[in-house]
Amino acid sequence: MLDQVKGFSVTFRHLFKKPVTQQYPEYKRPVYPRFRGRHQLHRHDNGLEKCVGCSLCAAACPADCIRVVPAENTADHRVSAGERYARIYEINMARCIFCGYCELACPFDAITLGNDFELSELSREALVYTKPMLLAKPVRRTPSQAVDPFDTPAQEMERVLGMYDVVTATNPEGAEPA
Ligand code: SF4
Numbered sequence: 212m213l214d215q216v217k218g219f220s221v222t223f224r225h226l227f228k229k230p231v232t233q234q235y236p237e238y239k240r241p242v243y244p245r246f247r248g249r250h251q252l253h254r255h256d257n258g259l260e261k262c263v264g265c266s267l268c269a270a271a272c273p274a275d276c277i278r279v280v281p282a283e284n285t286a287d288h289r290v291s292a293g294e295r296y297a298r299i300y301e302i303n304m305a306r307c308i309f310c311g312y313c314e315l316a317c318p319f320d321a322i323t324l325g326n327d328f329e330l331s332e333l334s335r336e337a338l339v340y341t342k343p344m345l346l347a348k349p350v351r352r353t354p355s356q357a358v359d360p361f362d363t364p365a366q367e368m369e370r371v372l373g374m375y376d377v378v379t380a381t382n383p384e385g386a387e388p389a
């Protein structure tokens with residue numbers, strides 16, 4: 212009997228306390244700054260994709276869940292700032308352990324892990340995230356919104372292509388040419 216009274220006293224004490232329940236999904240608790248969630252593939256300011264299809268992220272992935280199939284850029288079909296771009300870029304989220312190695316391995320900051328943790332799907336197939344699902348939307352800029360005041364869109368593309376040549380094609384170490 213004494214135990215029952217003790218038990219009910221605990222219940223009554225909590226009846227008048229402020230509830231700790233958080234009303235998800237209406238309220239989403241902020242994540243810690245170093246939280247690693249859903250991946251995103253990024254673009255340069257001129258809209259070109261940062262990913263050049265080098266597959267370094269796939270090589271670094273311990274869960275073997277990244278698939279990259281590159282293709283060549285051409286003069287009339289330029290997708291990225293490099294010689295190649297990722298024609299197919301897939302991440303199998305069912306296997307990903309969110310270690311962040313892909314982000315660390317990427318030489319162009321093309322892929323990062325963001326804060327989005329809502330990744331549940333109804334099938335394993337749906338957990339294979341494709342490039343259109345991962346790729347950032349292009350940002351449309353007017354000339355007055357150019358990143359550098361001297362950059363027209365054409366100049367900006369030239370600058371990005373020049374950066375790429377310095378880092379990869381002419382100098383794999385990424386050092387400035389003499
Ligand atoms: S976070 Fe880790 S496991 Fe997930 S795709 Fe990147 S390297 Fe692979």
Ligand code: SF4
Pocket residue numbers: 261262263264265266267268269279297316317318319320321322
């Ligand atoms: S995300 Fe980075 S490391 Fe992966 S293929 Fe693209 S450029 Fe290479």
